Amino acid sequence: MKNIAIIGASGYTGAELIRLIATHPGMRIAALAANSKAGQKMSAVFPFLRHLDLPELVTWEQIDFSAIDLCFCALPHKTSQEVISQLPKTLKIVDLSADFRLRDAAAYKTWYGNDHAALEMQEEAVYGLTEFYRDQIASARLVAGTGCNAATGQFTLRPLISAGVIGLDDIILDMKCAVSGAGRSLKENLLHAELSEGYNAYSVGGTHRHLGEFDQEFSLLAGREVRIQFTPHLLPVNRGILSTGYVSGDARTIHATLEKAYADEPFVQVLPFGQTPSTHDVRGSNFVHIGVTGDRIEGRAIVVTVLDNLCKGSSGQAVQNANLMLGLPETEGLMLAPLFP
Template sequence: MHKVAIFGASGYTGAELVRLIATHPELEIAALAADRRAGSEMAEVFPHLRHLALPRLARIEEIDLGEIDLVFCALPHATTQEVVAALPAGMRVCDLSADFRLEDPEVYAHWYGRPHQAPALQAEAVYGLPEFYRERIRTARIVASTGCNAATGIFAMRPLIEAGVVDPDEIVIDLKTGVSGAGRSAKEAMLHAEVSEGFHAYNIGRHRHLAEFDQEFAKAAGRPVSVRFTAHLLPQNRGILATCYVKGDPQAIHAALAERYAAEPFLQVLPFGQTPHTRHVRGSNFVHLGVSDERQPGRATVVAVLDNLVKGASGMGVQNANLMLGLDETAGLMLAPVFP
């Protein structure tokens, strides 16, 4: 058994790591950190985990890292760079925040409005999208596990840009995401009475995750790519769906995705013309992708779905950790989706 610590255990992604690791055959939770709730039992913070024997929540500095093989960081954005910098040299880290996802600290500073706090560590961080960076992740010390928005769009679009089957200058990604992506902090805008039975777009043209699309799509195209991307808030807890409007041959697009993901255990390309539902991946690490043609020749619509807390956060993190620790990449992650 490999011993892991979870920093940020009082948030949704922290709890989801615990849920997944609870039935993982080779990981053991040795420490849980949550500064605001230090001293509490996990069952007080997340009663759904009360059947598990778990360490008491502690402050990060109270944790004995000597026995830990890997740290999961599930802290809010903009707090992780300092925390990771303070870890013992060589401690392996799977980070679920956005803090190490942008390779260029200047780009980070532009989108996040503050200087990067650990540019030297950034240089050794690997973008944590196993389907694209599997080999580098195996040996990385710091993995910046990809988040839900970026993962959904990249799974749908990157193979198509790489294969040259779509026009990279004419991509529209219309994305819809469930509320758990906003985390557990108390905000008026996330109250049930505000969110349920309603729908809206936000941060049009200014969403920070554009930076990750820019970074990854430029690699795929070998030149800058600037997509259009709008995020919307769905009145549901889990699930993210990207509707991607592209120019390119629909059958070629379907073939490119099917071929690219044929050997991937978590990516399922539906038969041509079928559309995926977020409800069909809920609670699981699976991604469903669909391709449809349009009535206009040479245009297609690609739809991708995943569970933002699993394949878009904690499941992605466990998958990265499996690679980092030399385990079977799918260990603990083959749980079937929960429907209805």
Template sequence: MTHKIAILGASGYTGAELVRLIATHPEMEIVALSADRKAGQSMASVFPHLRHLDLPTLVKIDEIDFADVDLCFCALPHATSQAVIRELPKHLKIVDLSADFRLRDPEAYAKWYGGPHAALEQQAEAVYGLTEFYREEIRSARLVAGTGCNAATGQYALRPLIAAGVIDLDEIILDLKAGVSGAGRSLKENLLHAELSEGYHAYAAGGTHRHLGEFDQEFSAIAGRPVKIQFTPHLMPANRGILATVYVKGEAARIHEVLAQAYAQEPFIEVLPFGEHPSTRHVRGSNFCHIGVVADRIEGRAIVFAALDNLTKGSSGQALQNANLMLGIEETTGLMLAPVFP
């Protein structure tokens, strides 16, 4: 059976990544693609790498007849997403890739995103899209909120450790290295090749990055008490890939054991042998997440590493994994593409 799919916001990188993945998905068919400012253009003209595919022309959202659509991916900018999703037909299954439905608490949303939420009803209904930890809720959800790509990476490293109580909750430092495609296709001086290549720097340093809203919400919920981590992302001269380096206090071998056990049955999470650590280039273009644990020379301290591709496992691959669940398709369908290296 083929499910009919619409993608809103198809002219951005996460939209294109969805199309790339669905291109070889045997049970999905793309029936509508929207891109407001590029409506009327072919996808091939906006993303020439998709030229070989037979795709619908880009249209405005209100030109789409959703009656025929089974599931809709929203790859729209933050804030736009909630206004659009509020108005979508109620029969429609939705996977949102924006930040709009990640935070369950309207106050937390207002704090991190600077204003009130415009779709409180949908916000209440949305399921947080970190597949491995919300699998059953996602299966029956109508609206799933894709996680932040940094937030996903940090959570893969930390959730089982917080749940198992094997690390000090007040001493978690997440130093993250992120590729530039996570910032999207927007025209900003600091995203120019000449500004970025051959160098690196922190951004949103000191605890101001919005993905902290997700960390706070999720980690506190697991721990049953407030958990605040330190989180400093750095922008890397590369297009894809997030590497999380997490400094924790706890017994390294035990930490490794907990992670290995937690992910033993997961098709996309690979825990490396104790003492090994991952590289972003070994997950590029794939839905895999590699996790490693190393003991520090200082006793009682460990470093947990997690690497994934921000556009795939961190965003569009996660979205497809969730869509599979929501449509009753085998979870890994279309997602077993091996990483592209070199």
């Protein structure tokens, strides 16, 4: 059994990590940190976990990392780099924040508004989109988990850009996102009375931070600058992301390209041509479902992709990466069926 520590265990992604690792046959939760709730039991913070025998919450400074095989860091950006830079240099780490996703320090400052305080570690980090960085992740010490929106968009577009079957100058991603993606901290606009029975766009006009990941990854794939149009929308639901991608290219070719790219991927399902998925189909799971249909306008196609933002978009992806880093089967602990209804 591999001993696991989770820093930031009192947030949504921390709780999701605990939910997944609790039944993982190769991992044991040895330490849980949440500085703001240190001294409390997890059953008090998250009653849905009260059936588990979990360590009491402590500050991260109190953890004996000499006994830890891998640490998940589920802290906000900026805080995460400050903590990780003080952890043992031999410790395997999967970071769920944005702090190590962008390879260019200037790009990080542009999108996140502050200088990076751990540049030497930023250079060491491997981007954590498992299906596309599998070999590098397996030998990495520090893996940077993707943004949940960024993961959804990349599952849609990476194979298509690599194969050259879509135009690169007219890509549009329209994304619908669950409220849990905003985190657990109190925000007025996320109160039930403010959020329910409504639906709104946010970060409109190219200001969403995950565009930094799209710019980095798509331009690297294409060998030229690629900038997409991307607008996220906030839904009054707890889990899930649905991305509708509008691209130019032959719809049947696009579908065949995605089928070929994901044929051997255990977590990515490409639906028969003309079918599109729902967030219901992947809720609570590590699966991605992708559907392709043609448009009435010749030479245009629509690609619909869904995943669970807390699982495949964050904590499930983190466990998938940790499996590789620890020499465990990649799918171990992650083949649970989606929740329905």
